[in-house]
Amino acid sequence: xxxxxxxxxxxxxxxxxxxxxxxxxxxxxxxxxxxxxxxxxxxxxxxxxxxxxxxxxxxxxxxxxxxxxxxxxxxxxxxxxxxxxxxxxxxxxxxxxxxxxxxxxxxxxxxxxxxxxxxxxxxxxxxxxxxxxxxxxxxxxxxxxxxxxxxxxxxxxxxxxxxxx
Numbered sequence: 001x002x003x004x005x006x007x008x009x010x011x012x013x014x015x016x017x018x019x020x021x022x023x024x025x026x027x028x029x030x031x032x033x034x035x036x037x038x039x040x041x042x043x044x045x046x047x048x049x050x051x052x053x054x055x056x057x058x059x060x061x062x063x064x065x066x067x068x069x070x071x072x073x074x075x076x077x078x079x080x081x082x083x084x085x086x087x088x089x090x091x092x093x094x095x096x097x098x099x100x101x102x103x104x105x106x107x108x109x110x111x112x113x114x115x116x117x118x119x120x121x122x123x124x125x126x127x128x129x130x131x132x133x134x135x136x137x138x139x140x141x142x143x144x145x146x147x148x149x150x151x152x153x154x155x156x157x158x159x160x161x162x163x164x165x
Contacts, residue, residue, distance in 0.1 A: 003043065003163045007036035017162060022155035023065055024058045027051055031159065040163045047159050051152040059148055063114050069128055070101040097125045104132040111136065112143060119153040 006014060014032045022028075030050035037043040054062075108116040116132055123131075135143060 001162060003037060003040055006043075006163055018159060021047075021158035021162065022051075022062050022151060024051075024054065024062050026058070027054075027155065037163075040160060043163055044156055044160055047156050048152065051148075051155060054148050054151065056144060059144070059151060060114055062151060063117055063147075066115055066117055068102075068105045068115055069118060069120060069132070070098060070105070070125070097129060100129050101125065101132065104129065104136065107136055108132065112140065114147070117147055117150050117154075119150050119157065121154075121157055 001017065006017065009017070011032055014035065015028050018028055018031050021031075027047070027050045031043065031047050034043065034046040037046075105116055108114075116135070118128055118131055120128060135146060138146065
């Protein structure tokens with residue numbers, strides 16, 4: 001959707017359009033209420049500002065919609081479609097990397113109680129695996145700002161994609 005059209009649609013339609021970026025009502029409301037935007041960069045700046053900081057509760061709620069890294073998101077929702085697109089760059093992984101990602105996902109979930117989240121767009125499976133292994137060394141206090149930043153990056157990239165199409 002072009003930015004001009006986003007600026008003109010009603011608030012409910014705008015909320016529905018941006019919700020797949022990240023399912024955090026406070027963020028969605030800030031992006032929608034910031035309209036009209038003169039350019040995509042202005043909308044992105046509002047989105048970045050509204051995402052800082054996110055609470056642990058907001059992060060955990062939003063992550064309930066994210067598939068494990070390396071697993072194909074199922075369903076026909078806009079969020080599942082975006083997730084499949086973002087992880088498409090991982091390509092076909094060798095058995096070693098796929099097994100290591102699966103084991104790392106399990107270890108991360110056991111340690112932190114949430115799925116491992118990383119902006120997959122533009123990263124290789126090897127890079128993601130390295131980040132996963134490094135982040136497993138974090139404490140909860142060290143990991144929360146990292147996960148929040150990754151979620152913010154994903155939300156902003158999705159919003160740019162929606163408004164730039």
